[in-house]
Amino acid sequence: MKLAETSSDKGNDGMGTAEKTVDAGSPLALRREMIEQIGGCWTTQVIGVAAKLKVADHLANGPMRYQDVAAAIHCAEPSTKRLLRAMCSLGLASQSDAETFALTPKGELLRSDAPNSFRGMALSWTTRLWNAWGGLEGGVRTGEPSVISGSAGFANAAANPELADVLNQAQADRTRGPAREVARTYDFSRFTEVADLGGGYGTVIAEILKANPSLKGAVFDLAYLEEKTLAFQKAEGTGDRFRFVGTDFFTEVASGPDCFVLKSILHDWDDDDCRTILKAVAKAVGKGGTLVVIEQVLPALADADPLHHSAFRTDLTMLLGTGGMERTEAEYRALFAECGITLNRILSNQSEFHLIEATVD
Numbered sequence: 001m002k003l004a005e006t007s008s009d010k011g012n013d014g015m016g017t018a019e020k021t022v023d024a025g026s027p028l029a030l031r032r033e034m035i036e037q038i039g040g041c042w043t044t045q046v047i048g049v050a051a052k053l054k055v056a057d058h059l060a061n062g063p064m065r066y067q068d069v070a071a072a073i074h075c076a077e078p079s080t081k082r083l084l085r086a087m088c089s090l091g092l093a094s095q096s097d098a099e100t101f102a103l104t105p106k107g108e109l110l111r112s113d114a115p116n117s118f119r120g121m122a123l124s125w126t127t128r129l130w131n132a133w134g135g136l137e138g139g140v141r142t143g144e145p146s147v148i149s150g151s152a153g154f155a156n157a158a159a160n161p162e163l164a165d166v167l168n169q170a171q172a173d174r175t176r177g178p179a180r181e182v183a184r185t186y187d188f189s190r191f192t193e194v195a196d197l198g199g200g201y202g203t204v205i206a207e208i209l210k211a212n213p214s215l216k217g218a219v220f221d222l223a224y225l226e227e228k229t230l231a232f233q234k235a236e237g238t239g240d241r242f243r244f245v246g247t248d249f250f251t252e253v254a255s256g257p258d259c260f261v262l263k264s265i266l267h268d269w270d271d272d273d274c275r276t277i278l279k280a281v282a283k284a285v286g287k288g289g290t291l292v293v294i295e296q297v298l299p300a301l302a303d304a305d306p307l308h309h310s311a312f313r314t315d316l317t318m319l320l321g322t323g324g325m326e327r328t329e330a331e332y333r334a335l336f337a338e339c340g341i342t343l344n345r346i347l348s349n350q351s352e353f354h355l356i357e358a359t360v361d
C-alpha cells in the first residue's frame, strides 16, 4: 500500500505542489509514524490551549486577521499566528492569506456554544489529565494512580466546584455521541424506569428518554451533582419523566427502576470495588432485572487497530486518574459471574463504546 503525502503551498513560495509517496511499513513510513507519535503531546496542548483561550468562539463569525484574534484573546500577535497555523495543521482552522484564518467544521467543535462541543473535554486533558499522564512512569512501576484517585478523587471533585465542572462537562462532551448510539441501537421501551447509575449530568438517560417518549428515567449519582444535573435535564427537555436520586453506590442503591445503565462506571474501579457496586445494583434491580453496562471492551489480544486506540488510551488514563481499568469480554463475564449476574450479549455500534447486556440471576 502506498501512503500519499501531498503538500500544497498555494503560491506562498512559488514552489508548486510536491507529492511524496512512501510504502506503508517502509523505513521512511515507520520513521514518520515514530516522529508523529513521539511528539503526540502537541495535539493535546494545541487543542486544549485553543479551547482555553476560546479561539473558536472568536472565529465563529467568520475569517479574521490573526492580529484581531490576538487582540480578542489578549495574546501576543506572532505567537497567536503560530497557534492558528498549528490549528490549521490539525484541521481545526484554515488559512486563506498571510494574515487571515477561519474555523473549519472540526474547529467548530471547540466552540463553547456548539451543540456537540468538545471544549470541556479539551480543557480536562490540558489540566487534570495532563498532570496525571506526567506520572505514567510511576504508575507503571507501582500500579498506583498518579493523582488523588478512587473515592477520594470523586470527593475532591465534590468539594471543588471548578474541578467538578471541568470533570463533569468533559464527561458529558465525551458521552454525548456514544449515548445517541446506545439510544438508537438498543430497545429500552420494554422498561418502566431506567436509572443512569453514576450518570453525571445524565447525558445517557437524556438520549434514552428522547428516543422513548413514554419511558421514565433517573440519574443516581453523588448528591452534590443534583442542581447541575437538573439544569442539564431541563435544557434537554426530559421534563417530569426525570428524577435525580442522591446515591453513594458503595453504601446502597435504591430500588425502583427495572433497568440500570452503568456508562463508564466499572472502568473507574478495581475488581473489588466493582464487585461492591455490582452487588448493590443487583440487589436494587432484583432477580431477572437488567443491567446495561456501556464500556470500551478491550480486544482479547492487543493490536494496532486505530479503532482500539481510544480503549487502550483510556485504560492507562484510568490507571493514572482513578485506579480503574478497561477490561476484555472474558474479564467482564467473570466479574459479573462473581456477583450473580449473567452477561447475555455485547452489542457494538458506530461509537467506540460497547453495550453489555446482563441479567441478575
Ligand SMILES: C[S@@+](CC[C@H](N)C(=O)[O-])C[C@H]1O[C@@H](n2cnc3c(N)ncnc32)[C@H](O)[C@@H]1O
Pocket: 151, 154, 171, 172, 175, 197, 198, 199, 200, 201, 203, 220, 221, 222, 225, 247, 248, 249, 250, 262, 263, 264, 265, 268
Ligand atoms: C466517569 S464518570 C461517568 C459519568 C457518566 N456515566 C458518563 O459516562 O458520562 C463517573 C461518575 O460516577 C460518579 N460517582 C463516583 N463515585 C460515586 C459513588 N460513590 N456513588 C455514586 N456515583 C459515584 C461520579 O460522580 C461520576 O458522575
